[in-house]
Amino acid sequence: MITRIFNSFLLVFFSLIVFACSEDDQEIIDPTDDVTGGPETPEPSNPEAIDLSSYDNGSRVMMQAFYWDVEPRFEWWNNLSAKVPGWADAGIDRIWLPVASKGQSGGYSMGYDVSDYYDFGNFEQHGTVETRFGSRTELENLISTAHDNDVEVIADIVINHNSGGGLQYNPYREYDTYTLFDEEHGNASGMFNRTYEDFYPNSVSEYDPGSLFYAETNLDHHLDRVQKWLWKDENSVAKYYKNVMGFDGWRFDYVKGFEPWVIKEWLDEVGGFSVGENFDGNPDVLRDWIEASGSPAFDFSTFYKLEESLDRFQDLTNLEKDMLWKTDPGNAVTFTANHDTEKDDNVDNYIASENKLKAYAYILTHPGYPTIFYSDYENESFQEELKTLISIHNSIAVGDTEMLYIDEDEYVMKRSGTGTNPGLILYISINNNTKRRTVSSNWNNVTLKDYSGNTSYSPTSDENGMVQIEAPSNGYAIYSITK
The missing domain is CATH 2.60.40.1180 (Golgi alpha-mannosidase II)
Incomplete structure (x- = not known):
């Protein structure tokens, strides 16, 4: 009797072990929560x-052709010129360049401290003739090389804050401000000379609450004179960049710093591809801005959902939530990294390297216009896989x-x-x-x-x-x- 009970116990015990192993196998090979069912098929x-x-399928991909503090200094345009033909072969149709004009930091500037909109590395100011990226001639050669390879060139445009002007008394603030931009003070080209009258506040407009930094030198877009210099006149920034330099489109920096009607008027005047940097993960905010500006936007809502899914929470159900591409794919410029998210070890604005390719697989198979980050593509351990993903995107992701x-x-x-x-x-x-x-x-x-x-x-x-x-x-x- 004892023997029979012991044998029965062993039978139950081993049955439980086998069942547990079977469940583990199913989790790996054929999960029990498979909602669709169906037999396994031979391979x-x-x-x-x-x-x-x-x-x-007619779809292509944009390359962000820089990272923060690119090296080597003064050679970046030449570096990109050598890479453009290979990028074009891989399926890239646009390259987004860093701010190409002279910044206050001179040879160390990434261009976002914009000083002279018409100095592309051909005027001596801020301690250098060339910009951090090279000379005007080298930039023009890069644009020509891109066009020869059917690649459009996108200019990064900073049209709210300025830097690097001379000091002058500002009666609206009742103290000295760096608001004098002339041939001797940060504007050697002599074009679009500015004074305190051209910045908030002045006699025409109150201080712009949308400007979160560079408040003393935030351009007043309500002034007819500023509008003429930025987009209306024949020698305006917009028309000079398009007709003289050969840029094909625009990446508008920090659009939270000025009203969306500015971009709408700019695009009505000169056209071209455009995308705005509205640094906001709320898809409704992005949709409202797109409607008001008439421009596509970087899809920060998708970026943050990927970061939450793959990194922060490690929970893919976040991909069920609302994102810009789900309702307006034609205006959603998707991405997994940019010069800001990869700078200074961002924790909340960063997709870790080990998760990058999964994120790229997502944006390169879903609707939207994907952007590849230079440092990711030029990473030897990523490049061939990214080429494969671009090929898939341009063919069967439809x-x-x-x-x-x-x-x-x-x-x-x-x-x-x-x-x-x-x-x-x-x-x-x-x-x-x-x-x-x-x-x-x-x-x-x-x-x-x-x-x-x-x-x-x-x-x-x-x-x-x-x-x-x-x-x-x-x-x-x-x-x-x-x-």
């Missing part, structure tokens, strides 16, 4: 990939977007494709195990392939389009059809 040995270059599954550590999204373009399925996992999940595809009885190259798994869909896909440990996969 063909080596399915032949489709030629992605034959599926040009059609309606449908989220197929989401939980804390898994995210599956489908692009439906259009016409003969098959579309894709993105599978992101932040789990430490290899994951598999059965989802609904658009493809019946078709063998799939992971075009990211992160897995060798090649499942076949069933007659109803159900297919079991795989994501590598803490990584992503992008599936589409094979030949």
Whole structure:
């Protein structure tokens, strides 16, 4: 009797062990919470990939062609000129340059302390002739090289705060301010000379509460004279940059510092691609600004949701929340890093290096106009994978977007494709195990392939389009059809 009871106990004990092991296997290979079900399908040995270059969807990618405090100084324009042909071959159609004119910090300036809008490295002031990036001739050569490679050049425009002027008495403030910009004081070009009358406050306008810094030298856009110099006159900043220098569009810096009608009037006058830096994670704020300005905006709402999902909270369900691209993809310029987020070890405005490629996989498969950050692309451990993602973006990242599954550590999204373009399925996992999940595809009885190259798994869909896909440990996969 004791023996029989002991044997029964052993049987139950070993059954529990087997059941537990089976549950673990299912979590890794075929999760029990698989909401779509479906049998696991056999894997063909080596399915032949489709030629992605034959599926040009017309979409391209922008390159932010700088980082904070670029090196070597005085050689940046030449450095970019050498890289542009390779970027164009990879699928880049625009390069966003740093502020190209002379700043108060001279040869050390990144341009955001703008002094002389018309000094591109050809006037002696602030201790240097060349800007940090090089000479005007080298800039003109870069723009020409880009155009020869069908790449547009985007100028970074700072049109609220100025720096580097001379000291003068300011009767509106009743003390001396650095508001004198003439040929001897920070404006050697002699164009757009300014005095305290051109900045807030003055006899025409009250102090602009939108200016959070450089308050004493914040340009007053309500003045007709300032409007003429910035965008209306034939030699205005906008028209000079477009017609003389050859810039094709605009990245408007710090748009919280001035009213959106300024950008609307600028674009009505000169046109061109544009994007505004409205540093705000609230998608409603971005939508309101887009409507008022008539310009696309950097999609900070998506940036922050990626940062929260991959870094801060490590919870992919944050990707269910509202983002600009979900309602207005044509005006959403998406990104995973820029010169500000990568500066000074930002904690709350930063996606860690180990999560960057998952973030890029997201923005390069979803709607919106993606931007690649220079330092990421030129990172040798990232570059080939980014080239692959750009190729996928420019070819099969097309059609309606449908989220197929989401939980804390898994995210599956489908692009439906259009016409003969098959579309894709993105599978992101932040789990430490290899994951598999059965989802609904658009493809019946078709063998799939992971075009990211992160897995060798090649499942076949069933007659109803159900297919079991795989994501590598803490990584992503992008599936589409094979030949």
